[in-house]
Amino acid sequence: MIKFCSLFSGSSGNALFIGTERTKILIDAGLSGKRILEALCSIGENPAELSAILISHEHVDHVRGAGIISRKQDIPIYANERTWNAMEYGLGPVKLENRVCFSTGESFEIGDICVRPFSIPHDAAEPVGYNFFAGGRRITTATDIGHMNKELLSYIEGNDLLLLESNHDVEMLKVGPYPWSLKKRIMGDHGHLSNEMAAKCIAYLAERGCRNFILGHLSHENNFPELAYQTTLNALTEKQIVVGGDVSLEVAGRDRTGRVNIL
Ligand SMILES: [Zn+2]
Ligand SMILES: [Zn+2]
Structure with a gap:
């Protein structure tokens, strides 16, 4: 499970939360520690059991809340070396034994995950x-993606569940309030993935057997949950893939916990 x-x-x-009976992991902690721990409790998880x-x-x-949660629950933070160097100052003190460094591309184990x-x-x-990877299942999270490429596709293919960024509607972004430099950054190769690109990508993956999708990291200013959902729904319908039948599709909320998926 x-x-x-x-x-x-x-x-x-x-x-985000991923867990088995004995391993409980937070993926990112970008809100206050208090809000994240409360959200964990709301899905029936005990913060004291976080791994x-x-x-x-x-x-x-x-x-934002990673340092606080690490100190409060006495748990390790995992990141690669460059990320550690870039975020260390903002985290506040983290115990040496709770500072774990991994290499991008190399697998490691946390409990049974x-x-x-x-x-x-x-x-x-x-x-x-x-x-x-756990219990024969594969789940992938991928947000903050400037563009899709073959290598990235190979990592997000073949999942039981994929959370993929569907950040903005390109037209909304273009006519929206952001300064041009920020618009260029978001639309750039190292910015964020648009609804259209996410939809195209999900339709491609659904044709190759991926069954459960969550759209995530929506922009507050340049997107609506209904618009992100509809864009992917249209792309799937074009390929005669039925949402609710062949595949499941959910939009992750900015301010509320999403559905608990058990695989
Ligand atoms: Zn982000
Ligand atoms: Zn980012």
């Missing part, structure tokens, strides 16, 4: 997505 739930997902803060926090990259919407971090194109020091 493997349990997966998006606690919070969006440009204002990210924290580790994995960090995808150093941006504040992914690390095997974790494989893989590289993603984003404007951070060394950003990663994660494959998780």
Whole structure:
């Protein structure tokens, strides 16, 4: 049994949960420690049983509460070396034994969950997505992606469940309030994945057997949950793939915990 739930997902803060009976992991901790621990309790998890926090990259919407939770629960934070260097100052003191460094591309184990971090194109020091393997299942999380490429596709293929970024609607972003430099950054090769690209990618993966999808990291200013959902729904319908029948599709909430998926 493997349990997966998006606690919070969006440009204002990210924290995901993955767990088995004996291993409980937070993926990113980009809100206050208090809010994340409360969200954990709301899905029936005991914060005292947390095993580790994995960090995808150093941006504040992914690390805000990580130092606090590590200190409070006395648990390790896992990140690659460049991410550690970039985020260390903002975390506050973290015990040496709770400072774990991994190499991108190399698998490691936390309890009975095997974790494989893989590289993603984003404007951070060394950003990663994660494959998780447990109980014969494979779950992947990949947000903050500037563009899709073949190598990245190979990491997000063949999953039982995939949380993929569907950050913005390109037209909304273009006419929205952001300054042009920020718009360029978001649309750039190391920015964020648009609804259209996420939809295209999910339709491709669904044709190759992936069955469960969660759209995540939605922009507050440049997207609506309904729009992100509809864009992917359209792409799947075009390929005669039925949502609710062939595949499941969920939008992770910015301010609320999502559905608890048990695989
Ligand atoms: Zn982010
Ligand atoms: Zn980021």
